Amino acid sequence: MASTPEQHREWILGEIPLLPIENRAIRDGLGLTLAADVRAVNDLPLWENSAMDGYAVRGEDLDGAAEDAPVFLDIVGEVPAGSAEDPDLPRGTAVRIMTGAPLPTAADTVVRVEDTVSETGARGEWAAERVGIRAVPEPGANVRKQGEDTSAGAVIASAGELLGAQRLAALAAAGVAEVPVRRRPRVAVIATGSELASPGEPLIRGQIPESNSVLLAGLVEAAGADLVSVEVSADDAEAFASRIAGLAGACDVIVTSGGVGPGRHDIVRIALEDEPGVRSVRVAVRPGQPQCVGSLRSGGWIFALPGNPVSAAVSFELFVRPALLRMQGRTRTARLRVPATAEREWRGVTGRLQVLPVRVTETDAGLTCRPAVDPRGVSHAVGGHGSADGYALVGPERGDVAAGETVDVILVDA
Structure with missing residues (x-):
C-alpha cells in the first residue's frame, strides 16, 4: 500500500537530524x-527621543497658542541626532531638536517645525532666538518613549x-x-543515467541533454544549503555505490535523480538495497511515486528521486526542501498555500495527490491559475515546467478540476 505524501514527509522530518x-x-x-x-540587550528606543524635526518644549508653556496668536518661546539650545547634550529648559523656553535626538529631561512634547513661525514671520522656518508656536499638540506628541518598541530582556527573535x-x-x-x-546543510547532487549528455554536446541516438543536475543544484541552493558536488553518473550500480560512500563526511545530504524504479538498470535502487537505513516506498502522488530515502551507513542522508524532470522537482518540493529546512532548525518547513481560480478545466486522478505545475496570474478578483504542462503527461514535460511559477495541489478524492473552481496553489517562483 502506498504512503500518503503527508505520511512520507512526516517520517522524514521525524528522523532527519538537526545540524550543529x-x-x-x-x-x-x-x-x-x-x-x-x-x-534584546537594551531598550528600543534607548531613551526618549524626538520623532520629528522641531522644538522640544514643556507642554504647559503652550496654553493659548493659536494660528492667529502664536505663543513665543526663547530658544536656549539645540540637540542634533547623536548628541549627548541634555540642555536645561526653564519655563517659557524651547530647544531645537532633530529626529532621533534624545529629548531633554525637562521636555515632554515636540512641536513640529511646520507648526511654528520664526522671528521674521515665516512659517515652518527655523528660528534663531525666538520661536512662535501656532498650534497646541497633545501632551507627549512626537515623542518616542523609552522601550515603547521593545524592552531590554524581551525575546526579539x-x-x-x-x-x-x-x-x-x-x-x-x-x-x-x-x-x-x-550551519547550512552540505549537499551533493548526482544525476544518473547513461542516456544523459552534457548540455551542448552533440547527441547520438538514445541520448538526451542532461538537465536534472542543473534543476536540483538550483533547488538545493534556494533552500539555503551549500553545494559541495554536482555530478552525472552512468548506469553502473557498483560505481554509484562507491561514489556515495566516498562522499561520506563531505556532505550531510546526497540528492540523486533517476534509477529508483523496478527496472534491471535502475542502479540507485540496486545500490541502496543493502542500506538498512534507507527505505524504498511508493507514495500516493502524481508525479513522483517512487521514492528512496534514509540514512547511509557511511554517513549522511540520501534522497533518491525519480529521473523524470518534473517528478524530480515535485519530489524535491514535497520532501527534500522541508528536510533541508528542518535540518537547519526551521520551525516552518512548508510553503504557504493560497487559493486560486482555475482558468480552464483539466483532467485529474483519484487516489493520489496531483501536483500540477501552473502559471499563476494576479487579477482584481484574486489569483487565477492554468496548467503549464499537459495534465495527461506531467512528469517529463521539462519545457512547460520551466514556465511554471507554482504548483496546484489537487487532493486524492477530488479528481478532475472544472473551470472556475478554486484550488490550492503553492508559489515557488512568482
Whole structure:
C-alpha cells in the first residue's frame, strides 16, 4: 500500500537530524536559522527621543497658542541626532531638536517645525532666538518613549526563525552582536543515467541533454544549503555505490535523480538495497511515486528521486526542501498555500495527490491559475515546467478540476 505524501514527509522530518549550532556575527547571519531565542540587550528606543524635526518644549508653556496668536518661546539650545547634550529648559523656553535626538529631561512634547513661525514671520522656518508656536499638540506628541518598541530582556527573535534583513536589523538595534545559528546543510547532487549528455554536446541516438543536475543544484541552493558536488553518473550500480560512500563526511545530504524504479538498470535502487537505513516506498502522488530515502551507513542522508524532470522537482518540493529546512532548525518547513481560480478545466486522478505545475496570474478578483504542462503527461514535460511559477495541489478524492473552481496553489517562483 502506498504512503500518503503527508505520511512520507512526516517520517522524514521525524528522523532527519538537526545540524550543529555555531555563533555568527550579526552581519554574517543573513539566510541562516536561529538555534535559540534571542533577547534584546537594551531598550528600543534607548531613551526618549524626538520623532520629528522641531522644538522640544514643556507642554504647559503652550496654553493659548493659536494660528492667529502664536505663543513665543526663547530658544536656549539645540540637540542634533547623536548628541549627548541634555540642555536645561526653564519655563517659557524651547530647544531645537532633530529626529532621533534624545529629548531633554525637562521636555515632554515636540512641536513640529511646520507648526511654528520664526522671528521674521515665516512659517515652518527655523528660528534663531525666538520661536512662535501656532498650534497646541497633545501632551507627549512626537515623542518616542523609552522601550515603547521593545524592552531590554524581551525575546526579539525565536528559535527556528529565518534571519532576514529586517530581523537582523532589529537584533542589531537591540544591541545583539552575535546570534546562535545552525550551519547550512552540505549537499551533493548526482544525476544518473547513461542516456544523459552534457548540455551542448552533440547527441547520438538514445541520448538526451542532461538537465536534472542543473534543476536540483538550483533547488538545493534556494533552500539555503551549500553545494559541495554536482555530478552525472552512468548506469553502473557498483560505481554509484562507491561514489556515495566516498562522499561520506563531505556532505550531510546526497540528492540523486533517476534509477529508483523496478527496472534491471535502475542502479540507485540496486545500490541502496543493502542500506538498512534507507527505505524504498511508493507514495500516493502524481508525479513522483517512487521514492528512496534514509540514512547511509557511511554517513549522511540520501534522497533518491525519480529521473523524470518534473517528478524530480515535485519530489524535491514535497520532501527534500522541508528536510533541508528542518535540518537547519526551521520551525516552518512548508510553503504557504493560497487559493486560486482555475482558468480552464483539466483532467485529474483519484487516489493520489496531483501536483500540477501552473502559471499563476494576479487579477482584481484574486489569483487565477492554468496548467503549464499537459495534465495527461506531467512528469517529463521539462519545457512547460520551466514556465511554471507554482504548483496546484489537487487532493486524492477530488479528481478532475472544472473551470472556475478554486484550488490550492503553492508559489515557488512568482
